[in-house]
Amino acid sequence: MAAQEKKASSAASTRQATLAVDGKTVTFPVYDGVEGPSVFDISKLYAETGLFTFDSGFMSTASCESKITFIDGDAGILRYRGYDIDMLAEKSDFLEVSYLLLNGDLPNVAQKKEFDRTITLHTMIHEQLHFLYRGFPRASHPMAVMAGAAASLAAFYHDSLDVNDVAQRELSAFRLIAKMPTLAAMAYKYSVGQPFIYPQNDMGFAENFLNMMFATPCEKYTVNPVLARAMDKILILHADHEQNASTSTVRMAGSSGANPFACMSAGIASLWGPAHGGANEAVINMLREIGDVKHIPEFITKVKDKNSNVRLMGFGHRVYKNYDPRAKVLRSTLEEVLAELGKIDEPLLKIAIELERIALSDEYFVSRKLYPNVDFYSGIIYRAMGIPSKMFTVLFAVARTAGWIAQWKEMMDDPKNKIARPRQLFTGSQPRPFVPVEKR
Ligand code: CMC
Numbered sequence: 477m478a479a480q481e482k483k484a485s486s487a488a489s490t491r492q493a494t495l496a497v498d499g500k501t502v503t504f505p506v507y508d509g510v511e512g513p514s515v516f517d518i519s520k521l522y523a524e525t526g527l528f529t530f531d532s533g534f535m536s537t538a539s540c541e542s543k544i545t546f547i548d549g550d551a552g553i554l555r556y557r558g559y560d561i562d563m564l565a566e567k568s569d570f571l572e573v574s575y576l577l578l579n580g581d582l583p584n585v586a587q588k589k590e591f592d593r594t595i596t597l598h599t600m601i602h603e604q605l606h607f608l609y610r611g612f613p614r615a616s617h618p619m620a621v622m623a624g625a626a627a628s629l630a631a632f633y634h635d636s637l638d639v640n641d642v643a644q645r646e647l648s649a650f651r652l653i654a655k656m657p658t659l660a661a662m663a664y665k666y667s668v669g670q671p672f673i674y675p676q677n678d679m680g681f682a683e684n685f686l687n688m689m690f691a692t693p694c695e696k697y698t699v700n701p702v703l704a705r706a707m708d709k710i711l712i713l714h715a716d717h718e719q720n721a722s723t724s725t726v727r728m729a730g731s732s733g734a735n736p737f738a739c740m741s742a743g744i745a746s747l748w749g750p751a752h753g754g755a756n757e758a759v760i761n762m763l764r765e766i767g768d769v770k771h772i773p774e775f776i777t778k779v780k781d782k783n784s785n786v787r788l789m790g791f792g793h794r795v796y797k798n799y800d801p802r803a804k805v806l807r808s809t810l811e812e813v814l815a816e817l818g819k820i821d822e823p824l825l826k827i828a829i830e831l832e833r834i835a836l837s838d839e840y841f842v843s844r845k846l847y848p849n850v851d852f853y854s855g856i857i858y859r860a861m862g863i864p865s866k867m868f869t870v871l872f873a874v875a876r877t878a879g880w881i882a883q884w885k886e887m888m889d890d891p892k893n894k895i896a897r898p899r900q901l902f903t904g905s906q907p908r909p910f911v912p913v914e915k916r
Pocket residue numbers: 720750751752753754755779786787788789790791792793794795844846849850851
């Protein structure tokens with residue numbers, strides 16, 4: 477692993493790319509990664525030609541160098557630090573994966589014990605934060621509450637705000653991974669008017685989360701171990717995904733030196749959108765709207781109509797042009813959960829399976845390489861577990877916090893880190909004189 481990482485260092489330029497523009501020829505170094513497309517470094521382009529590149533939506537742009545997550549979208553491969561996602565989902569647990577993302581290697585027995593204990597000791601939140609929650613309307617979307625609550629942590633933890641101090645960066649990482657499930661469960665409890673349930677240090681990470689969601693002070697609640705394991709797997713699958721919109725947002729916010737709690741809040745805001753993490757909630761809304769298998773052909777016709785603006789939610793991905801490997805794991809996890817709960821006849825599942833069957837054979841989806849993504853099945857699992865749809869994207873945020881903070885830390889640890897400052901192609905007005913309001 478260490479040797480591979482060395483090989484990926486951008487110091488080794490193997491080839492050159494040549495650009496001829498306005499009668500001038502300029503060359504750029506080409507860098508090879510360990511896997512995936514090579515890049516050519518255009519950072520000197522403006523100085524040498526007076527031109528910028530233009531790449532709306534970052535279709536061909538690598539925004540950073542990273543050693544954390546690798547995706548091969550055509551082959552349907554996702555790896556964290558070199559480990560295939562299906563293997564991690566099967567054999568690891570969320571905290572071990574968080575350690576891996578943060579530190580680069582899997583922990584040994586002692587390191588795992590210490591990391592698990594450290595996270596456990598940070599799960600409680602400052603009691604004063606309860607008042608912040610009480611300021612929100614009960615009907616607030618929990619992502620709105622989460623964005624506020626994550627940012628507010630900066631007001632409580634002054635001792636880990638110095639982003640130039642390695643130990644403080646690490647402490648913030650522990651705090652964020654540990655406190656996000658507590659904040660998430662509180663957002664749910666607040667929405668239903670139930671008392672907040674404090675974290676329990678003798679429970680595992682996912683078990684503790686389910687307990688904070690569903691226990692009440694009135695009677696004993698036992699977390700179903702099959703559901704706790706399924707939740708842990710879902711967290712692993714969502715933990716990181718390379719330079720997606722929310723992760724890039726976290727890096728962009730952090731590049732200015734903003735504190736990590738504020739950066740996580742920025743990531744939550746970006747994740748909320750239906751084209752990103754909000755898709756899992758949108759999938760359930762879509763399945764509900766379809767209502768019955770017999771309405772699927774009519775719905776598919778709408779999806780294919782360019783003027784309808786209707787998309788098959790949970791399908792398609794900017795990077796995967798193959799079955800999303802996370803969706804594969806989720807499909808089998810869904811079967812385990814439904815078998816445990818005896819909900820095999822879940823009507824929304826029938827609609828989902830039929831939609832998937834049609835989409836995988838219909839020319840519209842096949843020719844555009846639109847396959848189920850991670851959000852297609854996660855919502856149905858959450859629903860079966862009794863988690864309301866407004867909480868789906870919150871759960872995505874709980875898991876992705878591990879990736880966001882690992883990516884933020886990688887950026888902050890890099891001495892070459894610079895404030896991210898893209899440029900633009902200006903297409904606005906030419907200079908014009910100001911006309912006083914009464915003369916316009
Ligand atoms: N349903 C119908 N058509 C689609 C869909 C879809 N879900 N996704 C893409 N297309 C069509 C699109 O209309 C376009 O067709 P044409 O070439 O005829 O104009 C073509 O496929 C390419 O689409 P695009 O919008 O240019 O692709 P993109 O890479 O910009 O978008 C995406 C990727 C994920 C935003 C998009 O596939 C989408 O909106 N999917 C539904 C929302 C969703 O499930 N999002 C979760 C993504 S995975 C989790 C995460 O990242 O958070």
